[in-house]
Amino acid sequence: MTLTRRLTALAMLSLIGLGACTGKQAPPELHLFIWANYIAPEVYQLFEQEFGVKVIEENFDSNETLRSKLQAGATGYDIIVPSDYTVEALIAQGLLAELDLSQIPNFQHISPRFRGLFYDPHNRYSIPYLWGTTGIGYNASKIETPPATWAELFDPARLERYSNRVSMLDDPRETIGAALKYLGYSVNSTDPHALEAAKNLLLAQKPYLARYDSETYDDFLLTGDLVIAHGWSGEFAKARLENPDIHYVIPREGGVIWADNLAIPKSSQRVDLAHKFIDFLLRPHINATIVNYLRYPSTNEAAQAYILPEILHDPALYPPEEIMEKLEWIRDIGDAIALYEAVWDEVKNR
Amino acid sequence: MNARILLWPGLAWLVLFFAAPLGIILLISFAHRSPQGIVSWGFNLGNYLRLVDPLYWTGPFGNSLVLAALTTIVCLILGYPVAYSIARRPAPLKNLLLFLVILPFFTNFLVRIYAWFILLRPEGWIAGVLRSVGLDLALLGSPLGVLIGLVYGYLPFMILPLYATLERLDVTLVEAAHDLGATRWQSFWRIILPLSRPGMIAGSVLVFIPVLGEFITPKLLGGGKVPMFGVLIEEKFLGRVPDWPFGAALAVTLMALVSLVLARYFHQVKESRWIG
Amino acid sequence: MDRLKRRVEQFIALALVLDTLLTYIFLYLPIGVLVLYSFSASRYALVWGGFSLDAYRRLLTDPEIAPALVNSILVASSATAIATVLGTALALALERGRVRWHRGIEILSYLPIVIPEIVMAVGLLLFFAQAVRPLLSIGGLSVSPLPTVIVGHVAFSISYVMVVVRARLRDLDKSLEEAAFDLGATSWQVLRRVTLPLLAPAILSGALLAFTLSLDDFYVTYFSTTGGSGFKTLPLYLYALQGRAAIPPQMNAVATLMLFTSLTLIALALLFHHRIRRA
Numbered sequence: 001m002t003l004t005r006r007l008t009a010l011a012m013l014s015l016i017g018l019g020a021c022t023g024k025q026a027p028p029e030l031h032l033f034i035w036a037n038y039i040a041p042e043v044y045q046l047f048e049q050e051f052g053v054k055v056i057e058e059n060f061d062s063n064e065t066l067r068s069k070l071q072a073g074a075t076g077y078d079i080i081v082p083s084d085y086t087v088e089a090l091i092a093q094g095l096l097a098e099l100d101l102s103q104i105p106n107f108q109h110i111s112p113r114f115r116g117l118f119y120d121p122h123n124r125y126s127i128p129y130l131w132g133t134t135g136i137g138y139n140a141s142k143i144e145t146p147p148a149t150w151a152e153l154f155d156p157a158r159l160e161r162y163s164n165r166v167s168m169l170d171d172p173r174e175t176i177g178a179a180l181k182y183l184g185y186s187v188n189s190t191d192p193h194a195l196e197a198a199k200n201l202l203l204a205q206k207p208y209l210a211r212y213d214s215e216t217y218d219d220f221l222l223t224g225d226l227v228i229a230h231g232w233s234g235e236f237a238k239a240r241l242e243n244p245d246i247h248y249v250i251p252r253e254g255g256v257i258w259a260d261n262l263a264i265p266k267s268s269q270r271v272d273l274a275h276k277f278i279d280f281l282l283r284p285h286i287n288a289t290i291v292n293y294l295r296y297p298s299t300n301e302a303a304q305a306y307i308l309p310e311i312l313h314d315p316a317l318y319p320p321e322e323i324m325e326k327l328e329w330i331r332d333i334g335d336a337i338a339l340y341e342a343v344w345d346e347v348k349n350r
Numbered sequence: 351m352n353a354r355i356l357l358w359p360g361l362a363w364l365v366l367f368f369a370a371p372l373g374i375i376l377l378i379s380f381a382h383r384s385p386q387g388i389v390s391w392g393f394n395l396g397n398y399l400r401l402v403d404p405l406y407w408t409g410p411f412g413n414s415l416v417l418a419a420l421t422t423i424v425c426l427i428l429g430y431p432v433a434y435s436i437a438r439r440p441a442p443l444k445n446l447l448l449f450l451v452i453l454p455f456f457t458n459f460l461v462r463i464y465a466w467f468i469l470l471r472p473e474g475w476i477a478g479v480l481r482s483v484g485l486d487l488a489l490l491g492s493p494l495g496v497l498i499g500l501v502y503g504y505l506p507f508m509i510l511p512l513y514a515t516l517e518r519l520d521v522t523l524v525e526a527a528h529d530l531g532a533t534r535w536q537s538f539w540r541i542i543l544p545l546s547r548p549g550m551i552a553g554s555v556l557v558f559i560p561v562l563g564e565f566i567t568p569k570l571l572g573g574g575k576v577p578m579f580g581v582l583i584e585e586k587f588l589g590r591v592p593d594w595p596f597g598a599a600l601a602v603t604l605m606a607l608v609s610l611v612l613a614r615y616f617h618q619v620k621e622s623r624w625i626g
Numbered sequence: 627m628d629r630l631k632r633r634v635e636q637f638i639a640l641a642l643v644l645d646t647l648l649t650y651i652f653l654y655l656p657i658g659v660l661v662l663y664s665f666s667a668s669r670y671a672l673v674w675g676g677f678s679l680d681a682y683r684r685l686l687t688d689p690e691i692a693p694a695l696v697n698s699i700l701v702a703s704s705a706t707a708i709a710t711v712l713g714t715a716l717a718l719a720l721e722r723g724r725v726r727w728h729r730g731i732e733i734l735s736y737l738p739i740v741i742p743e744i745v746m747a748v749g750l751l752l753f754f755a756q757a758v759r760p761l762l763s764i765g766g767l768s769v770s771p772l773p774t775v776i777v778g779h780v781a782f783s784i785s786y787v788m789v790v791v792r793a794r795l796r797d798l799d800k801s802l803e804e805a806a807f808d809l810g811a812t813s814w815q816v817l818r819r820v821t822l823p824l825l826a827p828a829i830l831s832g833a834l835l836a837f838t839l840s841l842d843d844f845y846v847t848y849f850s851t852t853g854g855s856g857f858k859t860l861p862l863y864l865y866a867l868q869g870r871a872a873i874p875p876q877m878n879a880v881a882t883l884m885l886f887t888s889l890t891l892i893a894l895a896l897l898f899h900h901r902i903r904r905a
Contacts (some may be wrong), residue, residue, distance in 0.1 A: 030854070036868045056856035059866040064588045065848075071388045072748060073755025074852035090385040164472055170574050171590045208470070211491045211573025215868075219672035225471045225490075242669060302418055334385060341591045348585070349409040349577040353723025360712035360719075360784055361731060367781040368738055369747030370757070406765055426654070431645040442900045448834075449892045451651070455658050455838045456888040457881035458864055464877070465656035467672055468663065481883045505653065509837055511790045514828040515797050535638065545797065552793035554836075556739065556786065565741035587744050594748075601745040608740045609733045 030273050032057045033066065033077040035260070039281075040293040040317070044222060047280050053141030053273065063216070070095055075267035078274040084259050085173075087126045088119040088332050096125040097264040100269060103275040106282035114259065114299035126261035127278060130234075130296040133257050133319065134174055135250040137236035138228040139221055139243075150182035150251045153230060154201055159208040165227040167220070168205070170212035172344035173201065173330050174256060178230060181253045187328045190336035199343040203350065221246055233317055234296035241295075248316035259299065370604075379598035387592030397599035400496040406600070409577040410494050417493065417568075417578070418561040421500040425508035427583060428501070429553065433512035434542075448513060452506050463499065463570050470571070472493050472593065491573035500561055507560075508553035515549030516542075563604055657885065671875045681879040691880070694863035700772070701847075701859055702840040705779035710833045713787025714825070718817070720788075721795045738785040747849035750778050755852060771850070771857035778846040779833035783839055787832035794828030795821075829899070860884070 027320040036347075037061040038122060044055050060066040060078070063086040070080070071093065082090060090096050101107055107127060114128045136147050152158050153166065168175045177187030179198035185191065185336030210226060218239040236248035262281065264274045291298045297317045298304070304312060311317055319327075379397055384390035400406075436447045454462070469476055470489040480487055489495040519542060527537040565580030572578065579600070586597025664682070668675025685691060719725055720732060736745070759769050802824070806816045822829075844861040851857045858866065864877050 032483060036866045057866070058851070058856055059868075061865065061868055062588065064590060067386070067388075067592070068588060068748065069751065069849065069852070072751040072849070073387070073759075074751065074849075075755075076852060077853065093386060164491075167573075173590050206575070209573075209575065210488075211575060213573060216467070217674065219467075220471070222668075222673045223471065223668055224473045232480075238669075242673070242675070332385075337385075337387075337591055337627045341593060344591065345582075346405060346575060349405055349582065353719045353725050354841070356715040356723060357719035357725055357731075358714035360735075360788075363712055364734055364738070364784060367750070367753075367777050368746070369734060371746065371753040372737070372741070374752045374756075375745055375749045427748070428645065428649045431642045432649050435642065435646045442896045445899075446893070446896055448831075449896075451653065452834055452838055453885065453888060453892070454653050456841060457657065457660065457885055458861055459842050459844070460861070460864060461660050461877050461881040464671055465659040465663070465765055468659050469656060471672075499795050502652070502656070505649070506838065507835065510831040511793055511828075514790055514794050514831040517827045518824070533633060533635065548793040548797045552789050555736075556789055559739045563740055563745075565742055565744065565826060583742050584744050586901075587748055598745070601742060604739055604742075605740050609737065612736055613729060 027052050027054050028270065028273060029054045029056050029075050030079065030270060030277055032079045033069075033265075034059060034081040035077070036061060038290075038294065040080065040289050043281075043286055043289055046286070047277065050280075051273075051276060055277075058108060070071075070265065075265070077265050078268040078270045079277055080263050080265055081129070081260050082126070084117065084119050084128075084261065085330055085332060087261050087263060089264070091120065091125055095266055097266045097268060097271055098124050099127070099240075099264065099278075100275060103272070104279045104282065106279050107228075109282060109284060109287075109300045109302040110137070111299055112300045117259065118331060126263040127282070128259040128299045129262050130291070130294065131257065131259040131283065131299055132233045132296050133250055133255050133315075134169070134178075134230070134232055135248060135255045135316075136228060137218070137221060137231050137239070137246060137248045138227075139224070139245050140247050141245040142224075142227045142298075146247065147228065147249060148252055150178055152228065152251075152255055154179065154182050154205055156204065156208075159205060163208050163227050164210045165225070166208060166229065167211050167213045167217050167226055168230040169217075170214045172340050174280050175212070175230065176257055176340055176343055176347075177328075177330060179205075181255070181328075184253070187256060188331045188333055190333050190339065192339060194338050197345060202343070202347045206347065217310055234294060237295040237311070237314065237317055250316075250319055250323050250327070252326075254323075254328060257324075257327035257329055362441075375598045376602055378595055379602045381595045383593050383595050388594045391415075394595070397596045398603070400596060401599065401603060406579075406582065410579040410582045413493065413577055414562050414564075414579040417497060417500060418558045420497055421504060422508075422558045423507055423560050424497070424501045425557050426550065426554065429505055429508040429512060430546075430550075432547075433509045433516050436509075437513055437516040444517075446511075450595050451509050455506060459503070459566065462502070463567065466495075466499055466502070466571060470498065490571060491575045496568045496572045496576050496578075498526075499567040500564065503564075503567055504557045504561060507556040512546065512549040513558060516544050519545060543589035559608060562608065563601075631852040660878045661882045661885070664882045666875045666878075668875065671877055679876040685876050685879045685883070688876075690858065690863060690866075694860050697772070697857065698841055698861075701775050701779060702837050704743060704776050705783055705840045706833050706837040708776070709748045709780045709783035709836045710787050710829060712788045713784040713832060713836075714740060714791050714822075714829055717782065717788045717795055718821070721792050722821075735785050735788055738782045739789070743782075743843075744843040746778075746782065747845040750781075750846060751849040751852065754850065759852075769852070771852075771855050774850045774852075775857070775859070777848050778850045782843075782846065783836035786835045786839065787829075790832040790835065791825055791828045794825055798824055810817035828878075 030053050032055060034057065047053065048055055063083050065083060066080060067086055067089060070090065073308055101123065106128070110127065114131065116122060117128060120126045136152060138147060140146065153168065159166065176198050179201045180187055180189050180194060183197055183201065185192065185194040189195065209312040217231050218235045221232060222239055222243055233248055236246055240246045262278045264271060268274055282300060284300060284302035285306055287298050287300040287303035291303065291311065292308050295311060298307065378389050380393055382390040382392050382394045432451065436444055439447060467490065468474060471477065472488065472490065477487070477489060487494065523541055524537050527541055565578065565584040568576055568578040569581045569584065578593045583597050583600045586593045586600065663671060663674065665677050665679065666673065666675050667678030667680060716735060720728065725731065754769060754774060762769060803816055803820050806820045842861060844865065847859050848862060860880065864880060867876050
């Protein structure tokens with residue numbers, strides 16, 4: 001062979017070799033930072049197979065933990081799942097990447113009611129994914145009349161019956177919000193008189209409470225240590241699978257509505273892949289798989305065709321329209337938050 | 351040989367990976383609360399001024415102080431006999447017993463606390479037994495429940511240092527005392543107990559001080575109904591309405607107070623210093 | 627009078643044994659509960675749902691647990707080794723050495739015991755994210771989770787080792803050290819041949835404490851793992867098992883397995899050690 005031919009052969013072999021090397025690289029990774037136990041395992045497998053990607057998951061158990069890590073500078077995540085008010089905070093801090101909705105065609109399945117919500121009016125940074133409500137859960141076999149109003153948790157006569165068997169969420173906005181709702185105010189009220197009244201109500205309630213609990217109220221409801229609890233819709237729905245006596249109701253004064261959202265942190269290095277994952281999760285079938293696993297209602301209309309009827313027709317999970325109208329989103333109230341902080345400090349520490 | 355060789359590695363580590371982060375916390379304590387609850391840099395004494403409010407001292411700090419003291423005392427009472435018994439046994443039984451003290455802690459704290467949930471809950475076994483003798487006590491969500499959890503969590507921190515000092519007790523001293531007519535009780539009270547003082551002090555330090563800032567056990571077993579300083583701090587960092595600057599100020603204040611007490615307590619050691 | 631004294635002494639001896647027994651029972655009561663509940667069929671860890679091996683089945687088929695276990699042991703061993711050496715050295719320097727700013731260093735070395743974990747965790751994360759990472763990236767290096775976590779663990783463990791060793795050091799019969807000096811030994815020799823062996827139980831106790839602290843640590847580890855690497859130690863793995871508000875029995879199964887593994891290892895180690903010594 002001539003020299004030229006040898007060199008060419010060598011060059012071609014090198015290229016093939018390089019190509020083989022790059023082919024042997026580890027598959028690209030997608031890093032999630034999400035609620036623990038939030039996505040059905042088979043969904044990950046399907047995604048990994050279809051896109052040839054490895055999904056690596058890190059978890060948080062509260063929005064605040066998510067925020068703290070991101071705010072302190074943790075990077076390396078491609079997908080995060082913040083709740084509504086957290087999206088608001090992250091946008092204000094410039095921690096979220098802008099979404100390219102053209103890469104997320106399945107966005108069309110999102111119900112109009114959940115598009116352009118107050119914290120992200122054009123869905124530039126987030127897409128609502130699952131939602132829920134906050135109300136009262138109870139064990140019907142241990143209560144004479146089902147609760148219908150927040151008075152069940154605040155009226156001393158009724159609290160007397162539930163003494164040391166009732167809990168409230170360990171969450172200033174939710175719990176102060178419940179008191180405000182009972183008193184006829186908005187959960188976002190900044191009226192100092194309203195907050196003073198709420199504070200006194202909560203202080204009067206405290207001796208009857210078994211605990212302030214956002215994590216194990218469903219367990220205690222099942223073990224019988226709690227008879228009535230302030231909590232989230234999906235948790236009571238899951239508990240009912242274990243004990244059909246557990247019910248959930250949104251009081252007639254109204255409750256809180258919230259939504260979990262998919263978002264991409266600005267520090268992500270795999271923004272395109274993240275978009276694909278979001279789009280994947282919004283596929284009706286996939287979304288339904290997750291809903292059936294988690295028992296939280298979905299923002300995805302097309303997914304309803306695949307969601308289990310018992311979830312779809314559960315008024316606790318998909319409340320009727322007249323109740324939906326009474327639900328309020330917890331919103332950022334700017335500096336007035338100091339009022340809430342003061343109330344909560346007193347309620348917890350007196 | 352120079353003391354510096356012994357001193358510098360540990361000191362450097364502490365300075366770099368503890369004092370530096372602590373410095374950041376100190377800076378944060380002088381900052382403003384940003385609208386999202388974290389840091390808006392600036393110089394602000396407001397966080398420290400807020401601490402003038404007795405609300406933070408009568409409830410959380412008072413409870414933390416009392417519970418820390420009670421935990422230490424109970425740990426001493428329960429732990430001393432255990433350390434003493436173990437120290438007197440021959441090896442390998444001695445080592446096995448020591449490991450058995452700490453083995454429960456090779457599980458996971460959350461799992462252990464949930465086990466206490468099961469044990470202490472109002473419809474649980476222990477509450478039932480108490481009710482049958484006429485005591486209707488709320489264990490979860492009460493200071494008593496928190497105390498039980500704290501004692502449980504910190505017992506090894508008392509037993510291990512105690513064991514370390516009791517282990518090589520000079521038996522000849524005790525024998526000599528017996529020869530001179532002392533009773534077992536006297537030899538214990540006048541010889542063994544005083545000699546084990548450094549161990550008791552070390553154990554007390556390792557229990558009392560961390561319990562002051564403890565938040566997981568009080569938060570879970572107390573159910574938010576037992577105000578504690580550590581829980582307050584945690585809420586300011588990880589709560590729904592965060593306030594990092596104020597949380598930092600609370601933490602710095604706690605550490606400053608403890609430092610003051612430690613500084614007064616530590617007298618210069620007059621004994622031999624032979625490392626140059 | 628003598629009989630009364632003997633009665634009192636017998637009573638005290640009995641009380642001692644009883645107290646020790648009760649304390650061990652106290653220590654293992656929750657352990658018994660968690661082992662029992664690891665066999666619960668319920669999806670909720672506080673609820674007894676009938677006997678089932680489901681939790682173990684799910685556990686043993688979970689690919690995440692082995693790396694978590696390995697990481698936990700790796701981190702705990704490394705951190706304990708480093709912290710024990712540094713903490714012992716620090717104790718020696720403060721107790722036997724002539725050191726400037728003695729009181730300041732003392733107070734600094736006690737502060738990790740005071741500081742609430744969450745504060746240290748947040749401080750460390752801020753330090754790593756805002757100071758260390760930018761500095762390292764100048765040199766083209768990046769922060770990987772394992773050393774980051776170990777660094778944090780050592781930082782809080784040094785103090786615990788130091789306190790335990792110092793207590794023993796203070797208590798030590800100085801005549802032995804003095805005798806060694808009289809016999810012409812250098813400082814280094816005295817340290818190596820007299821002081822350190824006498825300190826052995828304290829060093830062991832300190833190491834045990836450090837190991838336990840590291841194995842069980844959550845907050846410092848959690849906040850030190852940036853980069854989305856998915857690095858998990860056992861506490862982080864257990865945390866990840868929790869749903870939004872549920873605690874699966876898998877946690878109890880993990881704890882039970884850890885318990886019996888540790889027990890077996892310790893028993894074997896002690897047996898081995900004893901055999902060697904007798905041989």
